[in-house]
Amino acid sequence: xxxxxxxxxxxxxxxxxxxxxxxxxxxxxxxxxxxxxxxxxxxxxxxxxxxxxxxxxxxxxxxxxxxxxxxxxxxxxxxxxxxxxxxxxxxxxxxxxxxxxxxxxxxxxxxxxxxxxxxxxxxxxxxxxxxxxxxxxxxxxxxxxxxxxxxxxxxxxxxxxxxxxxxxxxxxxxxxxxxxxxxxxxxxxxxxxxxxxxxxxxxx
Numbered sequence: 001x002x003x004x005x006x007x008x009x010x011x012x013x014x015x016x017x018x019x020x021x022x023x024x025x026x027x028x029x030x031x032x033x034x035x036x037x038x039x040x041x042x043x044x045x046x047x048x049x050x051x052x053x054x055x056x057x058x059x060x061x062x063x064x065x066x067x068x069x070x071x072x073x074x075x076x077x078x079x080x081x082x083x084x085x086x087x088x089x090x091x092x093x094x095x096x097x098x099x100x101x102x103x104x105x106x107x108x109x110x111x112x113x114x115x116x117x118x119x120x121x122x123x124x125x126x127x128x129x130x131x132x133x134x135x136x137x138x139x140x141x142x143x144x145x146x147x148x149x150x151x152x153x154x155x156x157x158x159x160x161x162x163x164x165x166x167x168x169x170x171x172x173x174x175x176x177x178x179x180x181x182x183x184x185x186x187x188x189x190x191x192x193x194x195x196x197x198x199x200x201x202x203x204x
Contacts, residue, residue, distance in 0.1 A: 001112075002042050002124065004062040004173060005035040016176035019060070019124050042124060049122040057119045059112050062128030062175045065194065066105025067201030076136055077102070077195075080143045084152065084199050090144060092156040096137025099172040103129040104194030107187035114185045128175035129187035132194075139191065146196050 010023035025032045025039075045056035063077075071082040083090045111127040119125055134142065137154065144152040177187075189197075 002038045002058050002060045003034070004060050004126070004128065004175060006038045006042065006060060007173075008035060009170060012172065015172050016130050016174045017126070018176040019126060019179055046122050055121045057115050057121060058124035059115050059127050060124055060175070061108055062103060062126065062173065063100045064103050064105060064108045064127075065198060067198050069198070077139060080140055081195065081199055084143055084147065084150070085202055087150050087152065089152050090140045090154045092137065092140060092154055094136065096140065096156070097135055098170070099133060099135050099174070100139075101128050101130050101133040101174040102139070102191045102194070103127065103132070103187055104189035104197070107189050111180060111185050111187070114183045115180065118183045125180045125183075126175035126177050127180060128177060129189075130174045130177060131187065132191045133174050134191060142192055143195055146192060146199065
């Protein structure tokens with residue numbers, strides 16, 4: 001299991017990002033530890049496949065979410081789910097313009113299994129849903145609109161200084177899934193439906 005983070009900071013005209021596209025990762029930036037470690041893990045898998053014939057296949061998930069995910073894991077959409085569950089307005093601490101593609105867990109899981117059973121050894125496959133690409137602000141609005149009876153709103157405010165917050169340098173991050181589509185996989189769940197299922201999973 002790798003990540004879409006391995007691509008680093010790619011040029012805007014290279015998005016959606018194919019498996020052959022790579023951008024810049026600054027190794028002395030603290031936030032690069034995740035992407036760099038995933039790159040290293042991929043290379044180890046490929047090396048063991050070529051040298052020792054260990055069957056290894058790589059998936060690169062893009063912003064996967066779903067039922068019972070930890071609400072304190074630091075991801076912005078987990079924060080949004082927590083807000084909805086507590087009937088709180090969503091407070092935006094950024095301009096919300098960053099764009100991401102959101103893939104529901106059941107779609108992603110089927111994609112993982114497809115790669116495991118039918119993918120080629122020593123190769124990587126993007127797993128994500130480019131059809132459900134939204135800005136963070138749009139996503140917050142979608143989440144509030146799932147339950148209009150709650151009367152929740154998105155409130156934008158300036159973020160106070162927080163040395164623990166490591167902002168992503170990527171303005172837009174979305175996968176090209178042409179390769180995995182050839183394995184007869186296609187995501188189906190919209191963000192509105194997927195986040196509704198996610199929110200309701202905590203009330204079961």
